[in-house]
Amino acid sequence: MVEELSGHEFAQFLATIWERRDWQTEVTERGEQFLVAGDQPDGTRGLILVFPGQEPVDAEAVRALVTLQEQKSLDVPVAATQGTFTDAAHQVARDNGLHLVDPSVVEETASAEGFEDLLAEYTSRGLSSRLLGLLPAVGRPSLPTVDLPTPSLGGGRRLLGLGALFLIVLLAGGLLTGALGGVPGLDLGLGGGGFSMTAVSFTQAENASVGVQWDARTQQAVVGPNGTRFEPGNDTTFLIVQFNATNPTEATQVLRERDFAVATGEKRYGPQYLQGAVGQPPVVLDAGETARGYVVFAVPAGTESATLLSRPGAEATPITFERDRSIEFQVSRG
Structure with a gap:
């Protein structure tokens, strides 16, 4: 334990x-x-x-x-x-x-x-x-x-309550799954070049979470939907998370940059905003609506694995993650 x-x-x-x-x-x-x-x-x-x-x-x-x-x-x-x-x-x-x-x-x-x-x-x-x-x-x-x-x-x-800890612990490949049984939300995937990516939601609500289907890849440069080229800083690479989001609730939901983070090793990174590139958060979802978007992270060059996070907070949007490798990326490789 x-x-x-x-x-x-x-x-x-x-x-x-x-x-x-x-x-x-x-x-x-x-x-x-x-x-x-x-x-x-x-x-x-x-x-x-x-x-x-x-x-x-x-x-x-x-x-x-x-x-x-x-x-x-x-x-x-x-x-x-x-x-x-x-x-x-x-x-x-x-x-x-x-x-x-x-x-x-x-x-x-x-x-x-x-x-x-x-x-x-x-x-x-x-x-x-x-x-x-x-x-x-x-x-x-x-x-x-x-x-x-x-x-x-x-x-x-009485701060040690564990009752609503919405954790999706993602185990490697099935190596541990056989020993521990099926884990809800299990999703381990490999991006380009063997890059390993998982997702963990800390904002999941029981019946009212925005469903986020996602895929991810790393690349050295990004060309946005409007044709603008972006390059990462020294010793970093871009990690692109493309998603389709569905709002099952009866109220408008908004996915903002602050709702997402990526953890690598023991460091956590927020999204890297690409100036003028369309399709980035905020993504507004009316009741029952599905919309697409993407977030870009700059992570250390040579990073081999990462975990996509939904960030908690008083105004955080409840999210559930599901990997979908068939998603078409809005940005292209530079």
């Missing part, structure tokens, strides 16, 4: 949970540890001190959070580990109003709410990325509040 993640992935996972609760988060490395700093619009300040690995975390280590709590005037101080906390560490937490999160807290919460399979799917990406390097850190989507038993991430706020 969470023990399978790298320290950085574990920190990103915790940031993911907080951001769904409308926290603005930032993950930084602090020696052998990580800090997940969080701020809410009402001024609430939180911090998760993350201890990677499975070694027991002792009282002295947890006291570092007490110091940070005093220095930064924290409202929600949390210590998290992929291992365990000693009894002395728990006592320090009780004495100072700290919240402790370990794998048992995560897994018991998932068990209580019936989301063991989703948790397994999310954490399995750590294994698949180590095998094939296909699943990078994928941003920090947020989770709605659910009523969970304590202990929880953030105490009385």
Whole structure:
């Protein structure tokens, strides 16, 4: 489960949970540890001190959070580990109003709410990325509040809800599918030159998502629909994502640039706007309408795999992804 993640992935996972609760988060490395700093619009300040690995975390280590709590005037101080906390560490937490999160807290919460399979799917990406390097850190989507038993991430706020985590974990080829069973939304595809591309939606709604059929390829230059040629910057290449989008809802939906991102390795990239090239977002979809569009990303030259993301946020458009290799691209190779 969470023990399978790298320290950085574990920190990103915790940031993911907080951001769904409308926290603005930032993950930084602090020696052998990580800090997940969080701020809410009402001024609430939180911090998760993350201890990677499975070694027991002792009282002295947890006291570092007490110091940070005093220095930064924290409202929600949390210590998290992929291992365990000693009894002395728990006592320090009780004495100072700290919240402790370990794998048992995560897994018991998932068990209580019936989301063991989703948790397994999310954490399995750590294994698949180590095998094939296909699943990078994928941003920090947020989770709605659910009523969970304590202990929880953030105490009385019960922030560790896993209930609406709309994750589509895309495993390499079928290598892991046989062991784990079918994964909803499985879509691994190869673009030109063996480029591997997957898609993950963090904004999927149960019955009201815009369906995005997509295909992708890399190329060194782009000629837009109006004939303008574009070239990437030094040491970068263009990644083109062409899509057909269908709006099944009764309300107008808009796909904007901010709804999309691409993750490669542990970096995330937003779309590269091509000045004057028609067909880029925003793409406006009236009720029941289908429209086409494309987004262009500039990624490091030599990138061999990437993950297309739907970016979460208060105004994000709900999206579901489906690969369609028959889609005709609006832009041509330069």
